[in-house]
Amino acid sequence: MALPAPPVFHLDGTEVTGEAAFYAALGAALHAPDGYYGSNLDALADCLRGGFGPEPPFVLVWHASALASGRLDRRLLVAGREGSYFEAVLDVLREGGVTVRLR
Secondary structure, eight states: OOOOOOOEEEEEGGGOSSHHHHHHHHHHHTTOGGGOSOSSHHHHHHHHTTTSSOOSSEEEEEETHHHHHHHSOOEEEETTEEEEHHHHHHHHHHHTTEEEEEO
16 A cells, blocks of 8 residues: 655745745745744754644745745854755755755
C-alpha cells in the first residue's frame, strides 16, 4: 500500500518584505493557528516539531523565492558557516522535514 502524498502549501514570496513579513506569510500559507508559525529561526524549528500547525512531512512551494531571497539577505553565522537569513530559513525547514521547492 502506497503512503499518501504529503500536503502541499504555497508561499507567496512577493509578500516577503523582511523577516517579520516572512513569518506572517509563512503562517498564512500554512493555515497555522492565529497565523503563527514562528517569529525567528528557533521558533520556526519549534513549530516544525508540532503543535502549531502542519507537521512535516509536507511540501512548501515558495513562489518568487529569488525576490524573497534578496529581501532576506541579512548575513549571519549558523552552524559555523556564514550565510544569508534566507539560506538559514531553508536549512531549518529542510532539517525539520519540509520539502522546499523554490520557484
